Amino acid sequence: MNKRHVYIISDSTGITAQTLAQSIVSQFEDIKFQTTVIPYVDSIEKAQQTVERINSNCHDGERPIIFDTVIAPNLSEILSGAQGMRFDVLNMYLAPLQVELGQKSTLTVGKAHGRAQDANYKHRIDAVHFAMENDDGAKTRYYDKADVILIGVSRCGKTPTCLYLALQFGIYAANYPITEEDIEDLSLPKVLKEHKHKLFGLTIAPDRLSLIRNERRANSKYASLRQCQNEVREVEGIFRRHGIDFINTTDSSIEEIAATMLDKSGLHRS
Amino acid sequence: MNKRHVYIISDSTGITAQTLAQSIVSQFEDIKFQTTVIPYVDSIEKAQQTVERINSNCHDGERPIIFDTVIAPNLSEILSGAQGMRFDVLNMYLAPLQVELGQKSTLTVGKAHGRAQDANYKHRIDAVHFAMENDDGAKTRYYDKADVILIGVSRCGKTPTCLYLALQFGIYAANYPITEEDIEDLSLPKVLKEHKHKLFGLTIAPDRLSLIRNERRANSKYASLRQCQNEVREVEGIFRRHGIDFINTTDSSIEEIAATMLDKSGLHRS
Numbered sequence: 001m002n003k004r005h006v007y008i009i010s011d012s013t014g015i016t017a018q019t020l021a022q023s024i025v026s027q028f029e030d031i032k033f034q035t036t037v038i039p040y041v042d043s044i045e046k047a048q049q050t051v052e053r054i055n056s057n058c059h060d061g062e063r064p065i066i067f068d069t070v071i072a073p074n075l076s077e078i079l080s081g082a083q084g085m086r087f088d089v090l091n092m093y094l095a096p097l098q099v100e101l102g103q104k105s106t107l108t109v110g111k112a113h114g115r116a117q118d119a120n121y122k123h124r125i126d127a128v129h130f131a132m133e134n135d136d137g138a139k140t141r142y143y144d145k146a147d148v149i150l151i152g153v154s155r156c157g158k159t160p161t162c163l164y165l166a167l168q169f170g171i172y173a174a175n176y177p178i179t180e181e182d183i184e185d186l187s188l189p190k191v192l193k194e195h196k197h198k199l200f201g202l203t204i205a206p207d208r209l210s211l212i213r214n215e216r217r218a219n220s221k222y223a224s225l226r227q228c229q230n231e232v233r234e235v236e237g238i239f240r241r242h243g244i245d246f247i248n249t250t251d252s253s254i255e256e257i258a259a260t261m262l263d264k265s266g267l268h269r270s
Numbered sequence: 271m272n273k274r275h276v277y278i279i280s281d282s283t284g285i286t287a288q289t290l291a292q293s294i295v296s297q298f299e300d301i302k303f304q305t306t307v308i309p310y311v312d313s314i315e316k317a318q319q320t321v322e323r324i325n326s327n328c329h330d331g332e333r334p335i336i337f338d339t340v341i342a343p344n345l346s347e348i349l350s351g352a353q354g355m356r357f358d359v360l361n362m363y364l365a366p367l368q369v370e371l372g373q374k375s376t377l378t379v380g381k382a383h384g385r386a387q388d389a390n391y392k393h394r395i396d397a398v399h400f401a402m403e404n405d406d407g408a409k410t411r412y413y414d415k416a417d418v419i420l421i422g423v424s425r426c427g428k429t430p431t432c433l434y435l436a437l438q439f440g441i442y443a444a445n446y447p448i449t450e451e452d453i454e455d456l457s458l459p460k461v462l463k464e465h466k467h468k469l470f471g472l473t474i475a476p477d478r479l480s481l482i483r484n485e486r487r488a489n490s491k492y493a494s495l496r497q498c499q500n501e502v503r504e505v506e507g508i509f510r511r512h513g514i515d516f517i518n519t520t521d522s523s524i525e526e527i528a529a530t531m532l533d534k535s536g537l538h539r540s
Contacts, residue, residue, distance in 0.1 A: 013525045013526055013529035015529065019290075024364065024367065028375055029376050031373065037532075040533065065370070094294065097294065097355075100355050101272075105298055107297065128433060129429070160399075163402075167437060167524075254437075256282070263309055
């Protein structure tokens with residue numbers, strides 16, 4: 001298999017560049033990419049060190065691919081000394097946008113991700129604490145503050161989805177597991193009824209649920225295929241009976257679940 | 271203030287495109303951008319609807335900016351009918367990379383984020399559960415499985431950082447709050463000593479810590495500036511005495527804390 005080195009150079013965390021680079025190189029399935037992220041290249045000295053580091057590496061005889069989101073012109077100039085195929089990621093957009101918008105960009109380092117001091121960032125962190133404290137039905141008295149309450153059987157993906165919604169979008173997401181007792185009642189627990197417009201259901205294929213539960217409690221009734229089939233069938237019945245939107249998480253990542261949920265529920269992505 | 275509409279169109283979640291677009295438009299501080307994300311544009315019908323939706327909007331007389339990561343050539347062709355300034359995000363890179371790598375890209379939809387079935391994705395979700403279960407010193411018996419153990423005073427940012435490390439990088443991160451009792455001992459708790467090479471410290475400016483704690487328990491001793499000053503001074507003393515790497519989170523977002531920590535500790539970003 002062909003190999004290529006990929007460098008991601010950023011004056012900040014490198015997270016934007018890494019996300020983008022990953023989505024691009026993953027389009028070439030026959031090549032094995034070896035990725036190195038070099039964050040916080042924010043001084044002349046660090047830029048020079050980065051160039052030396054790249055140029056002194058052998059790269060198995062193939063020139064590396066370089067994704068670079070360093071914005072200061074003097075540092076960008078130094079980085080152009082690195083031998084490789086270089087994408088000057090931000091400038092590919094900023095140059096034409098400056099013309100379109102009739103404005104110079106402010107060329108500020110590290111604007112992609114929230115600063116610790118701004119309100120938007122604080123909201124995200126508060127949302128993370130909210131998700132932690134309102135996980136797994138532990139508390140229900142703060143549901144009036146929730147933007148969304150995810151419901152579904154145990155281990156269908158509620159917790160990671162809530163945390164992702166909080167971290168990525170600052171959404172206050174609680175979750176409540178529908179248990180056997182709830183199912184026997186054939187109705188929604190009272191605490192959920194009061195917040196029906198915030199409910200969103202997750203479901204999952206019973207065989208996959210059984211696999212996941214077996215990792216946690218091997219050979220238990222809880223993990224048995226029959227138990228999983230029963231719970232999923234009943235819970236999907238509850239979703240339908242009460243007109244609760246739901247999605248199947250079997251083949252979806254939390255990013256996909258979150259994006260679909262936001263799209264269906266009309267919640268805003270901040 | 272000038273206004274501009276921004277559309278982010280994706281055949282998948284739209285998260286890559288949104289992250290990128292945000293880091294780009296935030297460079298123009300004098301313009302207020304109004305962003306609409308349109309995910310899952312993965313059929314001819316949806317592509318046509320997207321074009322109609324954009325073209326029927328008035329946009330206050332200014333053409334919108336469109337960031338598009340739809341990869342199928344037939345859908346991309348339809349989207350080119352949207353009136354605006356369009357960035358065909360992936361193709362800007364894929365076209366030159368195909369030449370460089372001597373290969374056609376596989377043009378697979380939605381490759382940016384983990385599929386629910388691949389090992390890498392499963393590892394991330396397991397890491398999220400690990401972070402939840404090993405939060406706040408609740409359990410210490412799984413520290414042998416941890417990649418890193420964050421330590422610091424209460425409310426210095428350990429929990430959100432651990433969850434971010436798990437979700438974004440699949441890193442098994444536990445955290446342990448250093449309490450007054452630990453401080454009085456002037457030494458590291460035994461359970462931490464055993465895993466000293468995994469420890470990473472967080473610290474924070476006392477006045478900021480006091481603000482954060484006051485939101486939680488107003489006017490308590492716990493939140494008082496004097497208490498915060500004492501705890502921070504002592505804990506930083508412990509970090510120095512035991513040679514534990516640490517960073518100050520006062521002005522840093524969790525993305526920045528995580529990137530710095532990974533850089534210093536040499537942990538791999540997956």
